[in-house]
Amino acid sequence: MNTKHSRMASPPDVPIDPATRLALYRKMMEVRALEKRAYDLFLQNLIKGTSHLALGQEAIAAAFGVAMREDDYTFCTYRGHAHTLVRGASMTGVLGELMGRECGLMAGKGGSMHLTSVPHGAMGSYAIVGAHLPIAAGAAWSAQYRGTEQAAVCFFGDGTTNIGAFHEALNFAAVWKLPVVFVCENNLYMEYTPIGAVTAVEHPAADRASAYGLEPLIVDGNDVEAMFKVAQTTLARARAGQGPSLIEAKTYRHSGHSRADPAKYRPAEEVAAWMRRDPIKLYREKLLQQGVEEAAISKIEASVAAEVDQATEAAKASSVPEESIAMTEVWANGDWSWRN
Amino acid sequence: MAELTYRDAVAAAIAQEMARDPSVVFLGEDIAAAGGVFKATVGLLDRFGPTRVRDTPISEQALIGAAMGAAMTGLKPIAEIMFSDFLAVCWDIIANQIAKTRYMTNGQVTMPLVIRTANGAGSRFGAQHSQSLENWAMTVPGLKVVAPATPADVVGLMAAAVRDPDPVLFFEHKSLYATKGPVPEGEWVDQLGKAKVLRIGDDVTIVALAAMVPKALAAADRLAEQHGVTATVVDVRSLVPLDTQTILREVARTGRLVTVEENPRLCGWGAEIASIASQELFYDLDGPILRVTTPHVPLPAADNLEDHVIPSVERIVREVLQAYD
Numbered sequence: 223m224n225t226k227h228s229r230m231a232s233p234p235d236v237p238i239d240p241a242t243r244l245a246l247y248r249k250m251m252e253v254r255a256l257e258k259r260a261y262d263l264f265l266q267n268l269i270k271g272t273s274h275l276a277l278g279q280e281a282i283a284a285a286f287g288v289a290m291r292e293d294d295y296t297f298c299t300y301r302g303h304a305h306t307l308v309r310g311a312s313m314t315g316v317l318g319e320l321m322g323r324e325c326g327l328m329a330g331k332g333g334s335m336h337l338t339s340v341p342h343g344a345m346g347s348y349a350i351v352g353a354h355l356p357i358a359a360g361a362a363w364s365a366q367y368r369g370t371e372q373a374a375v376c377f378f379g380d381g382t383t384n385i386g387a388f389h390e391a392l393n394f395a396a397v398w399k400l401p402v403v404f405v406c407e408n409n410l411y412m413e414y415t416p417i418g419a420v421t422a423v424e425h426p427a428a429d430r431a432s433a434y435g436l437e438p439l440i441v442d443g444n445d446v447e448a449m450f451k452v453a454q455t456t457l458a459r460a461r462a463g464q465g466p467s468l469i470e471a472k473t474y475r476h477s478g479h480s481r482a483d484p485a486k487y488r489p490a491e492e493v494a495a496w497m498r499r500d501p502i503k504l505y506r507e508k509l510l511q512q513g514v515e516e517a518a519i520s521k522i523e524a525s526v527a528a529e530v531d532q533a534t535e536a537a538k539a540s541s542v543p544e545e546s547i548a549m550t551e552v553w554a555n556g557d558w559s560w561r562n
Numbered sequence: 563m564a565e566l567t568y569r570d571a572v573a574a575a576i577a578q579e580m581a582r583d584p585s586v587v588f589l590g591e592d593i594a595a596a597g598g599v600f601k602a603t604v605g606l607l608d609r610f611g612p613t614r615v616r617d618t619p620i621s622e623q624a625l626i627g628a629a630m631g632a633a634m635t636g637l638k639p640i641a642e643i644m645f646s647d648f649l650a651v652c653w654d655i656i657a658n659q660i661a662k663t664r665y666m667t668n669g670q671v672t673m674p675l676v677i678r679t680a681n682g683a684g685s686r687f688g689a690q691h692s693q694s695l696e697n698w699a700m701t702v703p704g705l706k707v708v709a710p711a712t713p714a715d716v717v718g719l720m721a722a723a724v725r726d727p728d729p730v731l732f733f734e735h736k737s738l739y740a741t742k743g744p745v746p747e748g749e750w751v752d753q754l755g756k757a758k759v760l761r762i763g764d765d766v767t768i769v770a771l772a773a774m775v776p777k778a779l780a781a782a783d784r785l786a787e788q789h790g791v792t793a794t795v796v797d798v799r800s801l802v803p804l805d806t807q808t809i810l811r812e813v814a815r816t817g818r819l820v821t822v823e824e825n826p827r828l829c830g831w832g833a834e835i836a837s838i839a840s841q842e843l844f845y846d847l848d849g850p851i852l853r854v855t856t857p858h859v860p861l862p863a864a865d866n867l868e869d870h871v872i873p874s875v876e877r878i879v880r881e882v883l884q885a886y887d
Contacts, residue, residue, distance in 0.1 A: 360631020
């Protein structure tokens with residue numbers, strides 16, 4: 223990773239306690255298991271439409287999922303299964319939504335690209351690139367106004383750094399000193415095109431930070447502990463009234479942009495190099511080196527495997543939604559009518 | 563009754579709601595320190611302070627997105643888009659995000675916000691600062707759409723919009739800002755989705771909105787005085803929800819319907835009302851339904867050109883009389 227133009231984030235050198243380390247590992251495993259299952263269910267034609275998997279990018283979601291306060295707000299993109307799950311939404315609710323079942327988080331009305339679980343602070347997955355950055359800023363404004371010390375965290379891809387809403391939201395959040403953390407998951411490709419081929423700067427997010435008076439923060443997005451530490455420092459900064467942060471987390475997706483994309487445009491050596499840097503594999507090795515018992519890790523893995531199996535069966539067993547709900551919840555009174 | 567200008571009614575309405583509910587906040591470009599480019603929000607910053615009345619950068623996506631995020635998390639924002647033409651700059655946030663999020667999340671999210679904007683022609687601003695765009699909003703499920711014609715309706719409908727749990731687009735008409743009218747004393751709250759019958763006649767029902775309402779009334783006077791045709795005039799006031807009961811009742815009684823719309827011809831709000839009337843009142847109609855609209859052209863700037871395309875009192879009279887040919 224070339225960081226010559228930007229400083230690496232330098233979080234405080236506080237050791238992460240053992241329970242937190244296992245929580246980070248578990249969150250990553252949950253996301254991995256869920257995304258793999260989503261892929262399998264797609265192949266079985268049980269999931270329709272499209273889906274954008276976060277396989278390979280689990281460390282970023284997991285780190286924030288562990289670091290965030292229960293009442294913080296998450297805003298994410300159509301690649302949002304991971305970010306919704308790590309806030310505490312149930313696997314059954316997520317898989318059910320992907321499968322268009324009654325048990326889905328939104329009873330089938332939203333689908334893969336719009337997962338939302340307000341009771342868990344997962345304030346929505348947004349499928350128009352860039353739209354949710356201003357919206358996250360607005361939630362942060364609300365927290366600032368209400369004086370709650372809540373923070374909003376907004377995840378987006380590298381491609382988003384070239385759309386207008388990104389720049390509007392960063393300036394707006396900086397001027398109003400809003401408690402929002404913007405997290406660019408730079409997986410090196412905007413859909414099918416290398417981000418470097420369409421961006422004027424080397425680091426698509428970090429190199430823009432100075433334009434908004436922000437510190438450029440580049441983090442290894444496949445190092446879950448580094449991500450956890452930068453999550454802690456940026457969230458603390460937000461709560462302290464010091465304004466927004468912009469993090470660029472370098473990572474790589476294991477699969478294509480979406481269900482329709484076999485990702486043949488990526489060089490085999492590049493894919494192989496990043497597969498060796500699989501965040502879960504890396505962290506498993508690190509935990510063992512740090513003296514964590516293999517049994518403790520295996521126990522997590524078995525528990526997550528059982529959880530995803532159970533969730534799959536529950537979602538499969540759930541009915542399809544009643545057709546009548548297609549005509550509800552346009553308005554707050556539950557109704558859809560536009561005339562008397 | 564107090565006599566207020568339409569312009570001062572805007573600030574009065576916002577002040578009434580901000581004084582009542584601390585979760586009401588107001589943001590937009592030049593709305594605070596400058597009091598708005600149309601001077602419709604003068605005094606609000608002084609009265610409510612800079613945490614509740616906030617100037618934004620020229621960033622329509624940021625300010626409308628911020629209003630949405632705030633509405634989702636407990637506030638009731640009023641956001642100003644200076645000219646309705648600029649709605650196009652943030653239409654993604656309005657049409658894709660604000661309008662659909664409650665539905666997509668199956669009711670998890672409530673979106674109590676108001677977007678108020680200066681709409682319409684008459685100021686010789688040309689094609690990008692003069693449009694009547696209420697029908698854009700009307701085509702998107704999940705948006706409520708209001709366009710007041712009088713100072714009393716500015717206050718009453720704004721209060722209703724702020725208190726409504728759903729997103730409301732509030733179209734103020736530029737050419738009405740200087741007009742005056744009575745506004746009830748004390749707290750004044752009206753109801754969304756209610757049309758108002760302003761004048762009773764027996765021969766034809768003229769349905770109008772915003773700046774077309776005073777023109778429709780003037781046309782009705784002239785029709786009665788010079789041509790012996792008596793017209794009912796209905797101010798639609800609210801396009802979504804749409805008070806079809808009031809409109810259809812009046813059309814059934816007079817047997818004729820003319821809509822007067824400032825928007826360009828295609829898919830204007832009058833087309834929807836005409837469609838409903840033709841389907842539901844077919845056997846009550848004594849003649850074809852007419853639509854008086856701006857022709858399907860961008861708006862020109864010069865005085866005589868703008869006047870030529872926007873429906874005038876003369877044109878309304880002429881086209882109504884054609885219905886009898």
